[in-house]
Amino acid sequence: MLKSFQLTYSRFSETSILVEWPQYIAPEILKDILLFKNYLLKNESESIIQITSAYCSILITYKFQISNIEAKITSLKSNYNSRQDLEIQIQKTWKIPVCYDLSFALDLEEMSIEKKLLIPEIIHLHSKTIYKVYFIGFLPGFLYLGGLDKNLFMPRKKSPRQHIEKGAVGIGGEQTGIYPNASPGGWNIIGNSPISFFNRKSDSPCFASAGDNVQFISVDVETYREILSQVENGTYKIESEVLDG
Template sequence: MTDYKLTYHHYSERSILVQWPQKIDENILDDVLIFKNHIINSEIKSILQVNNAYNSILIIYVSTIDNINDEFLVLKSLYSTRVRLINSTCKLWKIPVCYDDAFGIDLDEISKAKQLSKSEIIRLHSEVIYTVFFIGFLPGFLYLGGLDKRLFFPRKESPRSEVKKGSVAIGNEQTGIYPHASPAGWNIIGNSPLDFFNAKVNDPCFAQAGDKIQFIPIDINTYHNIKEDIQSEMFSIENKVIDG
């Protein structure tokens, strides 16, 4: 297991930011999640919450941090004693996506710029197994790593004021799904009929950091059928446990 050179920052009066090398990398994510879980399982009573991003964790404390250097030492000691779980597992979620022109409102632009047919863009986007790096920006927004380099595409200079719930999008080196109708600066290539955040259940977002995502292309009739099944609570997201 690689020992990365971490940096520790006094982020606010009640929080510390720990940073890894600033790149999107699955080995770094693995280390981030191992350290995050080690902190949580340490049961340090002064820690309220631990959140992760691509290459950092934010540790929020119950009250104001009196001696920041003491807390840095505690965290550094925890990092040095972290242990990889031998039989770690995660879930692979199969997410239906309709890439119909009615939803893929930026497919034409990407197709022309990349000199790829829309069917080729769909193939490249849906044949990859993505990794959930973290959930943020909006509740249930999955930041996914693993996009084919041929589909890298810059964010829009002028974000849209609103896109549909379930919009599947590409922004620079990333892909993700907007869980709610919201402003959006990414390029929209399709739509998923699923609910990605449900505040009424214990786990509002079905996926978690470290899980895998596979997009399954569907036609527009299947899309509407799934929508109806979800409304009548007759649909379950296909998933399976795999080795992490």
């Protein structure tokens, strides 16, 4: 049976409405967000420019100015009640190679001391988990992943670095993720992935979608360099498998 949540609706701008779910990160909320988003895009596509999703909300941007906000919210509530528990899309588990060598893992030793865990234990805990992609943001191709082991929760750094390398794998609070491009950042860096997470020339610039899973595969430096070479010459193909159900 499809579970319904108590949602809040509010005007965000002259052309957009923010819809919010209960404020906690959970797979059942993600599923409901994607069902509602999918239903709106299927049935209201002529009036919508885009729908941007986050952990517990969607932002609906319309092609026109919303003159009667109460009527529009009433319509959205009706749409929410009409959504169906159907397969949203083909969802996959992506196998992401990561090298946890200290030459990449700028904060791994500090994290080991702080968490009172051996470095191999941190690597094991981080790579054994199957993470859920909740949404993509901050930078194009930046995957916000849920499911981090509680033993690895680590506050963001008080003073963000001005430069984080492309592919850096980090932990920020209760989240883990990968920087798709070089940028400033305040997450704790524990490794690096040699693959590309965003290709603007591709029909699907980011290979993953909200609802997909991610598993990190620990590789050594030599394997990292081999994969990087394949990525650079265009022969690398990321491993994935279709999720059941």
